[in-house]
Amino acid sequence: MSQICQLILIILFSTIYGCDKIDSNNIEPEIIYENNESGLYQDFLTPYYYSSNNESFRTEINKFIHFARLTEFQHPIEDSVAQMPSYSINRGFGDGIGPGGTAQHHPAIDLHIENGDTNVVMYAAYDGYIHTVRDAAKYRDYLSITKDIKDSLDNTIGKIVTIYGHIDLNLDSLDNRLLNGQFVNQGDIVSRHLYSGTLGGPHLHFEIRYYRPSNVGNEEYYGWSGGSITYTEPSAGSWSYGYWDPNTGYGFANPKNHKIE
Numbered sequence: 001m002s003q004i005c006q007l008i009l010i011i012l013f014s015t016i017y018g019c020d021k022i023d024s025n026n027i028e029p030e031i032i033y034e035n036n037e038s039g040l041y042q043d044f045l046t047p048y049y050y051s052s053n054n055e056s057f058r059t060e061i062n063k064f065i066h067f068a069r070l071t072e073f074q075h076p077i078e079d080s081v082a083q084m085p086s087y088s089i090n091r092g093f094g095d096g097i098g099p100g101g102t103a104q105h106h107p108a109i110d111l112h113i114e115n116g117d118t119n120v121v122m123y124a125a126y127d128g129y130i131h132t133v134r135d136a137a138k139y140r141d142y143l144s145i146t147k148d149i150k151d152s153l154d155n156t157i158g159k160i161v162t163i164y165g166h167i168d169l170n171l172d173s174l175d176n177r178l179l180n181g182q183f184v185n186q187g188d189i190v191s192r193h194l195y196s197g198t199l200g201g202p203h204l205h206f207e208i209r210y211y212r213p214s215n216v217g218n219e220e221y222y223g224w225s226g227g228s229i230t231y232t233e234p235s236a237g238s239w240s241y242g243y244w245d246p247n248t249g250y251g252f253a254n255p256k257n258h259k260i261e
């Protein structure tokens with residue numbers, strides 16, 4: 001191909017594709033279909049998935065996110081009469097710079113209690129089974145709660161997991177809270193103590209994960225510490241819902257999409 005032809009092609013290509021920088025943080029996903037009985041769902045996916053995955057995969061993920069978002073949460077530090085300590089979100093969903101200056105996925109929000117108090121009552125966001133872990137590398141102590149996600153025909157299509165990180169299970173144990181394996185109802189107290197030594201001061205790292213059927217019940221992932229998952233997926237920095245790892249079948253949800261902010 002002659003150089004002049006190549007040049008024309010490049011100009012043509014950049015005219016079509018070059019100017020529209022997609023920032024999905026600022027774009028509400030377009031509603032394609034609202035009727036979930038049709039098998040088509042609101043489109044939640046980032047541009048990465050349009051280039052790398054087929055139609056049926058995208059439909060499956062959109063269906064999953066649709067039903068996951070129907071799960072109503074209680075705010076993790078709001079009590080039954082809707083009171084909560086004053087707090088600020090010092091690190092939001094997707095913020096942060098990782099090792100080597102790469103964009104790092106902070107797949108959570110950090111709720112800092114304004115006076116730096118470690119005595120903070122935290123509540124189950126929904127019903128489910130508790131899994132507690134001590135001294136995890138990223139989270140210090142944390143607990144997770146798992147709930148099934150059902151479609152309109154009551155089929156289990158995956159699980160939703162909330163993670164309450166940087167808590168102090170030693171102090172919780174002194175308080176006779178031995179929660180591992182217990183079933184809790186939404187609004188039950190799951191912890192009364194934040195860890196005091198967290199960088200930036202005591203805060204609740206609140207994280208929401210969605211699990212597709214390929215990983216249902218695999219609790220190893222609840223303690224994710226980096227492992228084989230890369231921080232810099234092609235969609236990193238511009239996701240509006242979290243990102244999916246197609247190999248492991250889980251993704252992170254923005255707490256805002258469950259009215260937690």
Ligand SMILES: [Zn+2]
Nearest residue numbers: 108109110205
């Ligand atoms: Zn955090």
